[in-house]
Amino acid sequence: RPELPADESAITSWRDAAAAAQRCTRCDLHCHATQTVFGEGPLDARVLFVGEQPGDKEDLAGRPFVGPAGQVFDRAMKEAGLDRARAYVTNAVKHFKFQLRGKRRIHEKPNVGEIKACRFWLDLELQFVKPRFVVALGASALRSLTGHASSLASARDRELALEDGTPLLATVHPSFLLRLPDEDARSREYARFVADLARVQQRIF
Numbered sequence: 001r002p003e004l005p006a007d008e009s010a011i012t013s014w015r016d017a018a019a020a021a022q023r024c025t026r027c028d029l030h031c032h033a034t035q036t037v038f039g040e041g042p043l044d045a046r047v048l049f050v051g052e053q054p055g056d057k058e059d060l061a062g063r064p065f066v067g068p069a070g071q072v073f074d075r076a077m078k079e080a081g082l083d084r085a086r087a088y089v090t091n092a093v094k095h096f097k098f099q100l101r102g103k104r105r106i107h108e109k110p111n112v113g114e115i116k117a118c119r120f121w122l123d124l125e126l127q128f129v130k131p132r133f134v135v136a137l138g139a140s141a142l143r144s145l146t147g148h149a150s151s152l153a154s155a156r157d158r159e160l161a162l163e164d165g166t167p168l169l170a171t172v173h174p175s176f177l178l179r180l181p182d183e184d185a186r187s188r189e190y191a192r193f194v195a196d197l198a199r200v201q202q203r204i205f
């Protein structure tokens with residue numbers, strides 16, 4: 001096993017980063033997950049989306065947002081006039097964290113330590129993609145990108161920015177929409193999510 005570079009300067013390309021991330025032991029999540037799920041998308045993407053962490057399907061496929069939340073994301077992107085194939089899509093945490101219940105692997109929220117440890121990889125993705133616009137999907141992504149805890153509700157309608165000035169928009173995580181029990185609330189919140197994505201579309205073109 002090649003040594004994992006200790007700092008970012010040893011990694012000079014997205015390819016190096018993606019390969020090195022497969023051997024990551026910066027937190028304990030690598031012990032039980034199937035594989036690292038690194039971000040994907042064109043390196044000249046104008047917009048970079050950050051989710052929370054891979055789910056069950058993503059962990060097995062090795063690709064972000066390919067499960068149920070990914071389907072909601074794909075549909076909303078289309079409705080907002082955004083092409084997912086032209087966006088870079090990644091997660092705040094790159095290993096699946098779960099609790100085993102019988103044979104089912106139940107998603108567990110990453111903690112602050114795991115989010116901070118994985119920021120190393122997100123920083124590299126930001127550095128190599130240099131997006132014009134970043135979107136935080138949910139509170140964990142927002143926590144990672146801003147470095148501090150803040151409520152999604154208060155961040156959602158504000159214009160935020162990363163430390164380097166890149167504009168940041170916070171919106172809900174698509175799986176939040178899947179969890180809403182009430183159909184009316186679900187369609188209302190879904191429409192609001194699409195409206196947020198449409199705002200992104202207007203900002204990047």
Ligand code: URA
Binds near residue numbers: 051052065069175
């Ligand atoms: N939820 C996420 O936050 N990311 C994924 O890749 C899939 C589900």
